Amino acid sequence: MAGGLAHPRTLEYTDRDPQGPVPQEAELTAGHRVESGRSYGFFTDTTLCIGCKACEVACKEWNNLPADQPGLTGQSYDNTGRLGAHSWRHVTFLERGARATSMPPFQSNWLMMSDVCKHCDPAPCLEACPTGALFRTEFDTVVVQQDICNGCGYCVPACPFGVVELAKEDGKAHKCTLCYDRLKGGLEPACAKSCPTDSIQFGPVEALQQRAAARVEELEAQGQTAAYLYGTPGGPGATGGIRRLNAFFLLTDRPERYNLPPAPSRPSRNARPSFLAGLATMAGLAVAAALIGVGRR
C-alpha cells in the first residue's frame, strides 16, 4: 500500500488533548503556515472540481452570509447564479459535449469552476475606493472594511470580474476576504478546507504558481492538452495592468466559457491617458479661446 496521507505534524497532536487548539492549523490541512508579510491566495484547479458546492456552503456558514434563494434557474445545476454581496464563492456549471463516452482525464464535458474574488495585484477595486475602506492586508489580500465603506460603489464597476457588489441591506460593498479572520488565526480559508478533492488549494502565491505550472505539465502528459493557467504573471487574466491574480485558475476551455473576461484590465490605467487627454483638450481650448479673443480685439 502507498504511504500515509497525513501531514507529519499531525502526529504531534494525535496523542494530546484533541479539544485543544492547534496552532497554525493551516500547516496540517493545507501544508502551509500563515505568516504576515507573505502573499497568500487560491489555486483553483477546475480539473479536480466535482461541483459539490461545499465551498459555497462553507463560505456562507463561516462568514455568516444569508442565502439569496433566487430559485431554480434551469441553468444546469447552478442555482446561485453569480458572485455577489452574499455569494463569495460560486460554482459555474457548463454542459459541453455531455454525450461523449471517451474523455480527457479529470474534469471534462461538464465543466465546473468555483469562482471567487481574484485578490488582484494591483487591485482595481482598491484603486477606485475613495475612503480607504478597501485595503491590502498583511497577507497581500484585498479586504473591504464595512465600517469605513460609505457605499459610493466606485469599486463595483472598477472590478473587471464583477466580483464586488453593494448589499441591499446596508448599501455597502461586500466580497470575499480570503477569510482574513481565519488567516489571522492560522487557519486555512473555509472554502479550501472544505473542498473534498483539493480543487481549491490555499497557500503562498509563489508556491501555488509553481504547483500549478507542474500540474499543467502533468495534465499534458496524461492527455489533457487544453489545460492552461488564468491569472499567473504573463498569462491570460493577468493583463491590462494587472500583474497577477492572487486567486488564479487552471482552465481547460476559453475564459469566456467560465464567465471570466479574456483580457481584464485596470480602469485606472485609463486615468493617466484620460487625464492627459483632458489636459490637452483644456490647453487646446484655452489656446483657441485666447486666439479668438485676440482676433476680436
Place this chain on the structure above:
Amino acid sequence: MPSLGATFGRGAATLPQWDLANSDCVLVMGSNMAENHPIAFRFVMQAKQRGATVIHADPRFTRTSAMADIYAPLRAGSDIAFLGGIINHLLQNDLWFREFALPYTNLSTIVGEDYRGPGELGGYFSGWNAEGRRYSPESWQYDGVVVPSSLAEGYVEIEGFAEATRRLHEGPTPKDPTLQHPSCVYQILKRHFARYTPEMVEQVTGCPREVFLKVADAMARNSGRERTGAICYAVGWNHHTKGAQIIRTGAILQALLGNVGRPGAGLLALRGHTSIQGSTDIATLYDLLPGYLPQPHAFRPHHTLEDYLKVETSPTGWWNNFPKYYVSLLRAFYGAQATPENGRGHDLLPRIVGDHSQLPLTVAMANGVIKGLFVMGQNPVVGGSNSKLVQRGLAQLDWLVVRDIAETDTATFWRDGHLVRDGEMRPEDIGTEVFLMPGSLSGEKAGSFTNTHRLLQWHDKVVAGPGDSRSELWFTYHLGRRLQELYRASTREEDAPIRSLLWDYPVDEEGEPDAEAVLREINGYTWPEREQLASFNDLKSDGSTACGCWIYGGVFPQPGRNLARARKPDGPEGPGTHLGWGFAWPDNRRTLNNRASADPEGRPWSERKRLVWWDETKGEWQSPDQIDFVKTKRPDYEPDWSKRPAGMDALSGTQPFIMIPDGVAGIFVPSGLKDGPLPEHYEPTETPVRNAFHPGVEGNPPAKRWAHDLNPIAAPGDPRYPHVLTTYRLTEHHSGGTPTRIVPTTAELQPEGFCEIPTELARELGLRSTDWVVLSTPRGEIETRALVTDRLRPFRLGERRVFQLGLPWHYGWAGMATGDVANVLTAVVGDPNTGMHENKALTCALRPGRLARRGGQG
C-alpha cells in the same frame, strides 16, 4: 448485503475507502460517487492522479461521469447484461487471473448434475416452483454435499439439511482443478454467460458495443499480479428487484480478476447515510440480530436453542463459532434472566413469521393491521416507495411518533399531504394522533458512526441541543425503562421478554445514558463480573460472557480505551493502513480476505501489491494490516480429514475466505440466495421492452410483489408509460431532505424539484428548462419543473428508441427547498432476497403542464 456475503463471506465493503488511491482502475457503477460520496471520491481522484483509469457506467451523465476517462451509458436496470457481457469477454478471451481464481474461488468445484440454468430452462433456474413463485435450491448444491450459506440465515430449506452439511467434516468439496468437468463451476459459468455476447449487451443495455468493450479491456488490463482494480457501487445497484444479483455479478467479476483482498482491489459498497453500515451491523433489519445472526423464525427449525444452533452453526469455517456469539448476545440482552431453563434466553426472543421489512409494513399499515409507528431519523412520505400508499397507511394508524430535527413531511402528511391535496381525505377525517418529538443532531450527543468501510469513529457531544431536543439514546432508553415499569407486575408469559430485558445503563443528571456504556456492552464483557473482553476470541457459549455485537469485539478492550476514539493516522512514510485511526470491524482489519493478497505459497503477488505474506522464520503471517486469517496457519496446511475437523481446522492454508464454509469465494452460490446461484438478466418489473434473453419471462421470477388497489403495476411494454424513469439523489441534499431542505445555505443550491429530460424528447414536447411538466405512473401523478439536458440521452434498443428521465427524490412540501414527492410514482415491489424496492428503474408518462388541484391546497 447478501451478495457480498454469499460471494466473499461478509456483507460489507472489502476495502477501506482510502485504499482506492492504490487502484489502477476504478469502475463506478450503480453510484453517482462524486455527488453522493464526495469525500470517498477524493481517493478516486488520488488514484487518477497516480494514473488510474476511471470509468463511470450509468444511465445519466453526472458529475461523476465528468471526472471519468470512460463514460458508458446504459439503460437503467440493465446492469447484469452489461457486467455479464464483461464476464463473457474475460472467459472467452482467457483474460481472467487464473493463478488467483483457481485456488481462491469455487471455479473448480463440481455442482450436482441436476442443476440447469435459465439458458436451458426458458428463463428459469432449476428448482422453480411456479405456484409458490419461489425456487427450491436443492439442485444448486455441490455434488454430494450441502454447503450452508455464510449469510446470517445459514439454514436452507432442504430435507435433511443439517445432516447433509455434516459431510463438510469428511473431506474437501468435490473439485476438478483441470476445469474440464462439464458440471464444474467454471464450465457452468462459461455456458451461462456465453449468451451475453457484445451484440446482446448492446441490444439490452443500449450501450454502444465499442464502449462496452473498452470498459472490459480496461478492467482486464488492470488485473493480475502487478495491477488491481476496484468497483464502487451504491444503491444504483441495490434498488432493483434483482439488486442482490447485480452486486453478485460485480463480485464474480472481481473474483475472476483477482481483485479482492488486495491493495486497491475489491468492492466498495458506498452507504448512503453516515451510519447505515452500523445500523445493519447492529441490526435495524427485521430478520437480523446484531452481528449478522439470524432472528429466530417461527416456521424454521428454530424452536429450542439446540434446534436453532444445530441448523444455523456451520460445521466448517469461522461461522462454526456461531454458538459463542449467539449465547453471548442473549446474555447481553437478558443478563441474569438468561438461564439454561429458557435456552439461555432463546425462548424469550420474539420469532418472525415472514417478511416484516418496510414494503410489507407499508402494505400492512394501509390494510389497517398496524396501529402505531415510530419514525426515527426517516421521512417515509418522501423516501418510501409508493408515497400515496404510505400516506394512506399513516392515515390508518392510531398513533404516529416522529422523532426528527424539524417538522418533516411525514409529521404533516395529515395537513399538507397528497390525500388532502388530491381531495381524497380531509384533515379532520384522519384519526392518526401524531407526536412530534425533537431529536438532536450528531454534535449534540455522543456516540459512534460506522462508515461505509466498517470503520467506527466516536464523536463527543460538543453542544447541548436546543429546547426539549433529546438524543435517540435518551429516547430509546427511557421508552424501554418506562415500558418495563408498566409491565413489572405482569405475570403473563408474553410479557416475559420485556420484563427480562437487562436495561441498566448509567445516566447523567439530565437522564442521558452513557453512550460509552452501550459501546462497552457491544464490545463484550465477562458475566457476571462485567470485565471487558479484549476480542471476540474470548467469547464463550456457556453463558460466562456477554456481547452486544460480536463483530465489534475489541472496539473497547479495556476500561477507558475506546478504540473508536483513536485518531492516529499513518504519517507520509507510514504503511497507509491507518490502523490507529478509529476501529474497523472485525478485529480492526482494514482489507477483508487479505490472505488473498499473497499467492497460495504465501508470497505477495507482486512487490507493488504487497499487503500480507508468510514469514517462515517467525512462523506467522505478516502485514501492516490486521490479518483476516489464522495468524499461524501455514500456507501448506491441509486439514487432517481422518479427525473430522471442524471450524477453522477444516480450512486449508490456501483458503482465504474464512467466513465461507469451504473457504473459497463463491462464484457459484449453492445456498443463501433466493433467485439463483448465478446472476441472470431480467427486466425491471416495469419495463418498456421485452426481455431479449427470455421473451415471456420479463422480470426476476421470484421478485416480491404485494397486490393492493393502491399499488397497480404497468405491464411490460405498456404504451401508456413509454419512458424509463430513474430516481436519484443530488449532492446538495440529504436523502429525505430534512437536514438540507430546512437550511437556507443548502436549500438555495437546489431550491426546487425538477425532472431531467433529454433534449430530443423536450424538443418533441416543446419543453424548455423550468417549464412545468406532469409525470405519471399507475400509482399517481406529480408536477415538477423540466431541466432539459444532453446529459440524458435516448437509447436505441433493437428497433426501439427509448427515452430515459431522471428525477431527484429529495423533495416534499416541508422546509425551504420544496417540490412534489417523486415516490408518488414508484411501486411497492421488492428484491426476493432483501425486500429492497425498485426505484431506480420503472416506466412513466410525461406531459407538459401542471396538475389540477382538487383539495384546495396550493
